[in-house]
Every structure is written in C-alpha cells, then in structure tokens.
Amino acid sequence: MRVLALTAQLRLQKADVTASIPVLSDRVVNVASVPQRSPLRYPGGKTWLTPEIRRYLESLAFRPKVFVEPFAGGASASLTAVMDDYVDEAVLCERDPDVCNLWQCIIDNTEDFAHRVENFVPTRENIDVVFADTGTARIDAAFRTLVRNRVSRGGIMAKGASVMKRGENGNGISSRWYARTLASRIRAIGRYAENLHFVLGDGLSLMDVYRDNESAVFFIDPPYTAAGKRAGRRLYEYNEIDHEDLFDRVAQVRGAFLMTYDESPEIVEMAQQRGFRLARVAMKNTHHTVMYELLITSHELKL
Template sequence: MTGFTRRQDLRRLSVSPLRYPGGKGSLLSTLRALVRSNRPSNTTYVEPYAGGAGAALGLLASGEVKRIVINDLDPAVYAFWRAATQEPKAFSALVKNATLNVEEWERQKEVYLTVQDDFLKLGFATFYLNRTNRSGVLNGGPIGGKDQSGNYKIDARFNKNALGERLRIIDLYSKYITVSNVDGLDVIREYARQSNTFIYADPPYFEKAGSLYLNAFDESDHIALANCLNKHSESMWVLTYDNVPQVARLYEQRRRNVFALNYSAHRVVKANEIMVFSDAVSVPEVQESLF
C-alpha cells in the first residue's frame, strides 16, 4: 500500500454545474499531482464514469490537461453534457430564465421521465432536478419538500449567477471536451490503447449504489471492470472505490491506497475509500498536496 498524507485545507476548483453525492472534485489536487508525475501537459484525461466530472473540468480549466473525455451511460446525464457543450447559449438562457417552484419542478420531472429525443430539453430537466433535489439525487424529492416546509427551499442550490459562470467556462473550453454515451468498458478499451492518455475510473460503488446511481453495478459488472483494467495494467489509469474486501480481491496485484473523503447524500459523513493504481502509474512520494 502506498502512503499519502491528507491536507485538511484541500483547495477545490469548482467548475462542474452538477451536484453529485460522493463527487470527486475534492480529489482534484491528488489527480493533478498524479497527472503531473506521469504525463505532459498535452494529456487527454478520460473519465469513463463521469457523472459530475468535477475533477476533469478542474484539470482542463487549470491547464493541467489538454483535452478531457466525459462519458456517462445514463442518457439524461449525457444529455446535460451534450447540451452544455453543444448548445451553450440556449442552455444558459434556460438557466437564467428558470422558474424555481414546485410546479415547475413537477413539469421538469415529467420531461426527465418522458423526453428521449431532445437533448436540450432532457439535459436541462436533468440539470434542474439535480440542482433542486435533495443531495442532487435525480430520483429524489425537491429541497424543502413538495410543501416547501423545510429549512431550505427549492432554490437553495440554484444560484443562477454562479451556475451561469460555470456554464460559461464549459463553453469556453468546449472544443477540448469530448462527450459520449457508451459503456465505460468501451471507453477504457479505446483510450487504454492510445498514448498520452490518463484514465480515471470512478464506477458505481459496491455499497448503497442502488440508491445513488441510476446505472448501478451488479457483481458481474464489477468483475468485468476489474478484468478490463487488469488486462490494461501497463496503461495509465487510476480507480476509486468504496473500501470493501471485494476491491482487494479483484485488484490484489495492483497497488492500493486508502483515503478519507467527505460524502454527501442525505447527510454528510466521512467515508474511507480506496484508490487503485495501474502498474504504469508512478505514484509521487508522500507530499502535502496529496489527499
């Protein structure tokens, strides 16, 4: 097991407009150090299970990588990223003019559940629910409840000016962002064979995944991912998981490091997670900037 020290005042570059329980934007400093130690600045950084893609956008906006690949199998999450990168002006206008009440929440939920062939409408509905639902969980209920009797109301996480700025940054870098909607294994297989890429895999976890991810993994999915990554052990990749015994068994020949991460879904807790390194990744010595 490799050792890292954890900085208590870890700084984040918050660029993603999406809220994700257990989002890995807080690992930006760690991933930045790993990329710097292993790849030049013209790296293509790949997230096969992107979700909020907080680390990817942070690395791109700070100039640490040249391009990023955002892949998500969930068609609604994909629709958001496609709309934000391909229709930025129209999407930003929808955010600016959004009505923030329960009636509009019901309307956007219906769009989210029924629309399939309009990525702008579906992408905005996904974004709307993500910003107005408790903990950002898409299949959850609105902040404050439908009667709006809670301490926080439905608009508590929908700061139009701040979100507009994040969308503007995405628009600014959009030509360096590739968005896809395929199986994460296909993305790994494609980019693991390419030079000058760095893959960060953050798949659905073993525990409580069903309540947080719409595309949760079963046992066969976890095994298939391990087989794929272990087959490409000489490619540049890192993987994060919840710290459960299955990870040690599936990646027994790979280096692993346990770390603590604040995790928010219904309530904030600190959980132990684990990072797995391919054989090709050079892990920096213990330094203040890591974890």
C-alpha cells in the same frame, strides 16, 4: 463454534489488509477551497478529490494527451484536467442517457442553455411545470435533468429519489439554484467545447478504445456496487458493473490510471491480485463521518 471463530478470524485478517495500506492524506479536503466547475451536484461526485487528482497528474513522467473518464457523472475530474491545462482533451462516457444528453447540450448549445438557467426562477410551481413537461427536444430534456439534479435530495436522479422540500437551512429550493453561478459554470465549460467529448454508452468499451494509448490517463470512478454495497444501486439509474471485468481491463491499460472505490477488502484483493498500487485518502461521507476512500493506481502516489 469453530466455524464462527474461523469466520471472525477471516474478517479480522481482511480488515488488516486495508489497515496496512498507506494513508495519502488524513486531512479532509475543504470542498469550498476547490474550484467548483460542474453545474451538477453529483451523488458520489469527486470534487473533493481534486487536490489528489492534480498531484497524480503532476507526478506523471509525461504530459498525457488525453484524459479518459469512463464513468462521467458530474465530470469534475475531466473538467479539472482540461481547464487547468493538464491535458489537451478529455473523453468521457456516461451510460445514463439523460446525464449524457445534459453534457452534450452544455457543450453544443452553451449559450442557449446558460440563458435558460439564468432566467429560471425556482418556485415550486415553476419546478412542477418543468417536471410535467414531456417535450422531447434535447435542450428541454437537458434542462429537466439539471433541475431534477439540483432540487432532488442528494442530487439523486434515479427513479424514486425525492425532491427537497425546504432546501438548505430551510431557505427554500432556491438555495440549490444559484442561477448566475450555474450559468457562469456552463459558459466556462462551453469555452472548452473543443476539448471535451461526451459519449453515450458503456464505459468499459471506451476503455478498450484507449487501452493501447501510452499517452492516455484514465480516471475511473464506477458506481460502488462491489461486495454487496448498495450505495451505487440507490444513487444511479444505471449501476450494474462487472467489477472483475473492469479490473481485468484496467490491467491492460498501457497509459496511466487512477481508480477510486469505497474501501473494502474485496476490492483490495482484486487490486493486489493484479499488482496495482493502493493508497487511502480521508473523506467525509454524507453523514459527515470521516472515512477512507481507496485510490488504486498504475503509478506510485507520493506520500
């Protein structure tokens, strides 16, 4: 009985820890009001955080030279940083070879890739042909990855993810393949090919490369697998992260950083132990429930 009471008390104290963190914004961002730059519908994507990322970059006392994104995914933060001229260049790391290859093809073969996207008619049969293709040419593999991302439920590309049958509002799969819009996003990204660098590998190692660079700013959005959370495991093929190790490396960064996590007492504790700053920002999850995302930063976020 006493053990139960103590456990309940502890849980209450932990919940209090997150409740005392300042709320940066209680208004859920309307994603339609933010420029969509990535051709990917990325699970856990941070397009909705764009206004806060901009505010953070504007609040820095220096203009960062390089934007470092160790967990690239749909890359929306780096695309904003470079295309809105907050930084000269972005370096991104992605562990999933299919996702990284897609980005590298967009950068290296922009026009061929955009042309292919523009001319693809997403019928069930054509999609099956793309999936059945075992061609190893990098551009074929990249195209397969993009099609898989666009037509799978929730954009999930991890093994076992299912393909949408009815599309949005029953409008068929074509409701997820806006050929001209996607091609124009790809061409827009291609115009910044010199400023965007995608590396295949472990984001933690990339952090070490830029750790001592005072004019680097890091945007860190790892798979959320800390404290037994399962979302990150279901969403991504590569999801094993040693979160304590990540936090230790972040503590050594000499430039600025903005890190995002699902709100949880364990993460708050890891951040507080290292003297990081914390804030919360409202967001809607996939079930349209309003909840808070945790922002962990080197520099104070203005309320």
